[in-house]
Amino acid sequence: MPELDLKKAKLHLAGFNQVEEPIDQFIAGTFDRWQSYQNAKNFSRQYLISLIQIPGTKRWLFAGVYDQLVPKARPEGKRTKWQYTYRHLEGFEELEGRLILEYARAGRQAYVYADKVVPDMRVHSIRPKRLTVGDFPGFKAVDISHSTLKVIVKEQLESWKAALSSVAGVYLISDREHHMLYVGSATGEDGIWSRWATYAHGGHGGNVRLKALEKAKGAIFSNGFYFSILEIADKHTGEKQMTKLENEWKKRLLTRDAGLNGN
Structure with a gap:
């Protein structure tokens, strides 16, 4: 997808929000909906690339690429939160839930310009199959x-x-x-x-x-x-x-x- 210029994209580094692990949302098939709710207008570029932290590691699971990002205000008391509508772009399915990147982010920064941080990332591995619920662990x-x-x-x-x-x-x-x-x-x-x-x-x-x-x-x-x-x-x-x-x-x-x- 040549038009996916990193200077036009933001990364969402989705990690634990003190309540939920986004990787659980991905496994459940509800990540796109979960991600659409934001406390601010965080998705400010043409494209959004979403990576989900594998708990307890510096590794990130590729979840997808999105465009047509439109925020809608959701007043909650004295605060205004936002819900995005967006399109989950086709063409990346082969790597969604399989590609794992390694990246040590600074602090808890969750929304970053793609062109600023992608050069510091490296491919850790590619899973043989999309991440799903594993077998019973004991x-x-x-x-x-x-x-x-x-x-x-x-x-x-x-x-x-x-x-x-x-x-x-x-x-x-x-x-x-x-x-x-x-x-x-x-x-x-x-x-x-x-x-x-x-x-x-x-x-x-x-x-x-x-x-x-x-x-x-x-x-x-x-x-x-x-x-x-x-x-x-x-x-x-x-x-x-x-x-x-x-x-x-x-x-x-x-x-x-x-x-x-x-x-």
């Missing part, structure tokens, strides 16, 4: 965003479903936007899988304080939710015993007094 390693959970449940990913439906357990929801925790437990024939599927479909899972968050914040209330597993148990463990284990974790993590548990 119970201790689970720490997934709500958007990723929705993908796992929607696609009925086999390794995740097989593992999560094989055990009962006590799980943790970390609300990283409000810095609060919720502890829950799952029993029954399909174990943790069945319980987490309710969160994938509705977000609040029927829990009183989570429903209150939804009422206060609207559809975005679960954007900062991350799911992990505190303890697993045999699927045939009785509900009474699981409730006891759940209560012990609530006590340790203070989720009744300073968290999202209402009972």
Whole structure:
């Protein structure tokens, strides 16, 4: 694409915003929508090239190129935020989600002129396939965003479903936007899988304080939710015993007094 002159392009170096990891949005297929919401008119050149930080590294995943960038004001109280409409340019699909660049950015700078920084980048690697949700990593390693959970449940990913439906357990929801925790437990024939599927479909899972968050914040209330597993148990463990284990974790993590548990 010869008309893609770097002097006409801005880079969006998308990193953790204290609530969400943009790489989770990419995996979930919602990155374009997520990126369209901005606190200022950040996309000021003809083209936008988006790179997503691979958490904990100086590596960046190529997400795409955009043009026809038009901001629309979104007043929020005394502040004005912006939502962009734009076109995701075709022709780059072969590298989207595969090309990884290495670049040590200065501080937390997220919006930079492409011609100023691209000379300092180098190709780290090209993945054999587009980045997607990986296989189940083991119970201790689970720490997934709500958007990723929705993908796992929607696609009925086999390794995740097989593992999560094989055990009962006590799980943790970390609300990283409000810095609060919720502890829950799952029993029954399909174990943790069945319980987490309710969160994938509705977000609040029927829990009183989570429903209150939804009422206060609207559809975005679960954007900062991350799911992990505190303890697993045999699927045939009785509900009474699981409730006891759940209560012990609530006590340790203070989720009744300073968290999202209402009972």
